[in-house]
Amino acid sequence: MADDRDRDSTEVAVAEFHKKIKEAFEVFDHESNNTVDVREVGTIIRSLGCCPSEGELHDLIAEVEEEEPTGYIRFEKFLPVMTEVLLERRYRPIPEDILLRAFEVLDPAKQGFLSKDELIKYMTEEGEPFSQEEMEEMLSAAIDPESNSIHYKDYITMMVIDEN
Amino acid sequence: MGCGTSSATKDKKSEKALKAALVIQNWYRGYSARLKTRQRYALTIFQSIEYADEQGQLQLSNFFSFMLENYTNVPEKEPGLVTRLFGSSIQDKDRQDYLGLIEIPDSYCGPRLQFPLTFTDIDLLIEAFKQQQILHAYYVLEVLFETKKVLQQMPNFTHTNTSPSKEITICGDLHGKLDDLFLIFYKNGLPSVTNPYVFNGDFVDRGKNSMEILMILFVSFLVYPNDLHLNRGNHEDFMMNMRYGFTKEILHKYKLHGKKILQILEEVYTWLPIGTIIDNEVLVIHGGISESTDLNLLHRIERNKMRSVLMPPIPMDGDRAEKKNKLGTATVALGIRTSGSFSEQLTKQEWEQVIDILWSDPRGKRGCYPNTNRGGGCYFGPDITSKILNKYQLKMLVRSHECKPEGYEICHDGKVITVFSASNYYEEGSNRGAYIRMSSGTTPRFFQYQITKATCFRPLYQRVNAIESSAIRMLKERMISRKTDLIRAFQLQDRNKSGKLSMGQWAFSMENVLGLNLPWRSLSSHLVTTDKDGNIDYMSGFQDVHIQKPVKEVQSLIETVYRYRSDLQIIFNIIDSDHSGLISMEEFRSMWKLFKSHYSVHIDDSQFDELAERMDLNKDGSIDFNEFLKAFYVVHKFDQLNKSDTKLI
Numbered sequence: 001m002a003d004d005r006d007r008d009s010t011e012v013a014v015a016e017f018h019k020k021i022k023e024a025f026e027v028f029d030h031e032s033n034n035t036v037d038v039r040e041v042g043t044i045i046r047s048l049g050c051c052p053s054e055g056e057l058h059d060l061i062a063e064v065e066e067e068e069p070t071g072y073i074r075f076e077k078f079l080p081v082m083t084e085v086l087l088e089r090r091y092r093p094i095p096e097d098i099l100l101r102a103f104e105v106l107d108p109a110k111q112g113f114l115s116k117d118e119l120i121k122y123m124t125e126e127g128e129p130f131s132q133e134e135m136e137e138m139l140s141a142a143i144d145p146e147s148n149s150i151h152y153k154d155y156i157t158m159m160v161i162d163e164n
Numbered sequence: 165m166g167c168g169t170s171s172a173t174k175d176k177k178s179e180k181a182l183k184a185a186l187v188i189q190n191w192y193r194g195y196s197a198r199l200k201t202r203q204r205y206a207l208t209i210f211q212s213i214e215y216a217d218e219q220g221q222l223q224l225s226n227f228f229s230f231m232l233e234n235y236t237n238v239p240e241k242e243p244g245l246v247t248r249l250f251g252s253s254i255q256d257k258d259r260q261d262y263l264g265l266i267e268i269p270d271s272y273c274g275p276r277l278q279f280p281l282t283f284t285d286i287d288l289l290i291e292a293f294k295q296q297q298i299l300h301a302y303y304v305l306e307v308l309f310e311t312k313k314v315l316q317q318m319p320n321f322t323h324t325n326t327s328p329s330k331e332i333t334i335c336g337d338l339h340g341k342l343d344d345l346f347l348i349f350y351k352n353g354l355p356s357v358t359n360p361y362v363f364n365g366d367f368v369d370r371g372k373n374s375m376e377i378l379m380i381l382f383v384s385f386l387v388y389p390n391d392l393h394l395n396r397g398n399h400e401d402f403m404m405n406m407r408y409g410f411t412k413e414i415l416h417k418y419k420l421h422g423k424k425i426l427q428i429l430e431e432v433y434t435w436l437p438i439g440t441i442i443d444n445e446v447l448v449i450h451g452g453i454s455e456s457t458d459l460n461l462l463h464r465i466e467r468n469k470m471r472s473v474l475m476p477p478i479p480m481d482g483d484r485a486e487k488k489n490k491l492g493t494a495t496v497a498l499g500i501r502t503s504g505s506f507s508e509q510l511t512k513q514e515w516e517q518v519i520d521i522l523w524s525d526p527r528g529k530r531g532c533y534p535n536t537n538r539g540g541g542c543y544f545g546p547d548i549t550s551k552i553l554n555k556y557q558l559k560m561l562v563r564s565h566e567c568k569p570e571g572y573e574i575c576h577d578g579k580v581i582t583v584f585s586a587s588n589y590y591e592e593g594s595n596r597g598a599y600i601r602m603s604s605g606t607t608p609r610f611f612q613y614q615i616t617k618a619t620c621f622r623p624l625y626q627r628v629n630a631i632e633s634s635a636i637r638m639l640k641e642r643m644i645s646r647k648t649d650l651i652r653a654f655q656l657q658d659r660n661k662s663g664k665l666s667m668g669q670w671a672f673s674m675e676n677v678l679g680l681n682l683p684w685r686s687l688s689s690h691l692v693t694t695d696k697d698g699n700i701d702y703m704s705g706f707q708d709v710h711i712q713k714p715v716k717e718v719q720s721l722i723e724t725v726y727r728y729r730s731d732l733q734i735i736f737n738i739i740d741s742d743h744s745g746l747i748s749m750e751e752f753r754s755m756w757k758l759f760k761s762h763y764s765v766h767i768d769d770s771q772f773d774e775l776a777e778r779m780d781l782n783k784d785g786s787i788d789f790n791e792f793l794k795a796f797y798v799v800h801k802f803d804q805l806n807k808s809d810t811k812l813i
Contacts, residue, residue: 033528
């Protein structure tokens with residue numbers, strides 16, 4: 001009774017997840033043959049609302065890759081793995097306030113901004129470093145050209161508005 | 165001791181910094197990925213709608229055939245209509261007939277070409293067009309006549325060779341985007357004996373400088389006929405031009421002589437070669453191939469008989485001969501088309517072969533399937549590519565026809581390359597353009613570019629916002645043009661009449677009615693409102709858009725006219741043989757009757773009559789159809805708001 005209802009609602013949820021995953025996958029399936037380039041898998045997973053770290057992404061890719069990696073990921077392998085990820089609500093996105101606090105950690109003097117050089121140093125030397133392209137991309141939107149600094153609070157607000 | 169604690173603090177500090185960096189990087193990568201996905205989605209929308217439009221070609225083509233077969237229903241005084249629609253191409257008019265009557269006024273300060281043309285004329289044109297000058301109709305016609313003359317000498321396929329010191333450059337669709345052509349010439353040099361080019365079709369339509377591109381390409385061709393190679397694309401077709409903007413551009417820029425230009429252009433198109441073969445290894449054609457592609461046949465056919473994708477060869481059978489004899493005047497009308505015109509048509513097989521070359525697209529799925537998206541040509545798989553390339557001992561196929569985000573794409577195991585040279589094709593920021601340089605024995609090299617209007621490069625998120633809003637607008641216009649059908653489909657599933665549907669139900673109806681294969685779930689947040697249970701308020705999709713009505717009329721009539729406005733545009737243009745922009749009420753009415761019955765549109769005649777009367781603003785019995793169609797446009801309620809919002813950021 002209650003169990004049946006639970007099972008039904010899980011089945012419905014799974015069916016919807018399947019459709020959502022298929023949609024996201026198909027947009028990157030350029031040749032319409034149910035495969036995507038492995039280099040786009042990260043983008044697909046993130047587009048579905050998950051935020052794995054680069055390390056976690058690496059592991060996920062290993063799960064969906066062929067025995068002998070071909071450079072392509074097949075939908076048949078991707079679907080069950082991704083469904084689990086969504087059902088278990090893994091790799092939840094980072095809330096805005098945590099993000100703000102992270103910037104504040106890098107700005108101990110509480111100036112409200114980071115200099116361009118400081119940001120570059122942290123992003124390309126610490127953690128899971130940015131590539132040059134990623135760094136340039138982030139700077140192009142984040143930097144205030146007059147002061148050559150990043151007012152992170154405004155930046156975060158702007159990005160959040162843009163996403164919503 | 166002092167040292168120990170300070171290094172511990174340092175460690176703790178750097179550990180915090182590490183964690184903070186990780187948080188920011190993680191967040192940024194997620195954000196960046198979603199941005200790229202939104203960009204992809206926008207492109208998918210543009211592409212789906214573009215191809216769905218092309219599918220309309222098939223319907224229109226069927227309509228013309230239908231009209232021809234049903235001409236008996238057209239009133240007696242209308243055989244002229246049929247003649248104009250299906251009349252044979254103008255007799256080979258004398259050049260003097262056209263040019264003799266045109267005078268170039270002294271006040272003309274545009275470029276003046278000198279025949280025989282030399283490379284200085286190429287420079288001259290480029291400089292003039294950079295300053296937005298317009299080439300006088302006299303020169304346009306001269307160039308067109310000369311081009312036709314030279315093209316007539318050329319075989320269906322141009323054979324050319326490269327060498328390590330003489331690479332060839334292949335460019336894809338340009339679609340009237342002059343800036344892209346300028347950029348290519350700037351980066352890659354002007355065409356010359358040592359710098360050969362292949363332009364792989366679709367030079368015109370959509371962009372606003374199709375004429376200028378055509379003039380530069382044709383003049384360059386006349387100066388270097390053995391080093392500048394032109395392939396015909398599916399838009400080098402006078403009927404496609406009627407729908408996709410080139411006809412309009414010509415009539416606008418050349419108010420006096422536009423009609424003459426259109427007539428000659430129609431013929432020039434038919435003489436463009438079908439393809440180019442480089443070093444006997446690389447086949448360059450505009451669209452693609454099918455499993456039945458027969459290059460030997462294609463080498464032999466009389467390519468100039470291929471007038472338009474919308475004019476397939478008419479089957480000649482006994483039935484038709486009967487009709488011919490029964491009706492008096494109509495005989496003459498039909499006679500122009502049928503009698504003695506067996507020789508004016510390609511066979512069905514030949515025609516289909518050419519359509520395949522101009523319209524097909526490669527796909528990953530093996531085999532060969534009708535290209536239902538476009539309504540012509542087919543989808544061909546890697547096995548078809550291998551089969552055909554092997555059959556003719558070729559190594560590679562280079563084609564265009566499809567917009568690619570990076571300007572080019574390689575598929576079918578490296579055997580098929582798509583090259584597309586119109587950057588920002590759908591919208592500013594939508595895609596890069598590219599060209600290929602290659603020579604025998606070396607790997608092809610790709611060069612990409614993107615025209616940007618902004619003096620400083622806008623950050624990615626702004627560019628994505630722009631193309632996303634544009635794509636969503638187009639999608640909403642689609643929705644509103646099918647509003648009645650959509651609501652019917654929604655209501656069928658909404659048993660409780662609650663006004664709500666599940667995501668699955670909504671997505672299903674949208675896909676079915678609109679015929680667009682899009683990621684509806686992901687797009688739903690832009691199109692409709694969802695409640696906290698995840699159910700969709702389906703009427704919310706129509707809230708902030710409506711079709712501006714010229715008069716108070718029944719919703720479905722407005723919708724129908726809006727939906728078919730591109731087709732109606734073509735039909736009007738054909739009826740309006742003197743390109744005056746006006747057609748008579750009689751013609752309008754009889755056209756509508758035929759249109760209605762073929763497209764199975766259920767609109768009361770009286771409503772339509774009333775609408776037509778109102779549109780005859782001068783009350784002189786003629787309708788300015790451009791005004792008529794312009795009156796049906798979609799108003800987006802929040803346009804004003806959107807504009808001011810972007811200023812804030």
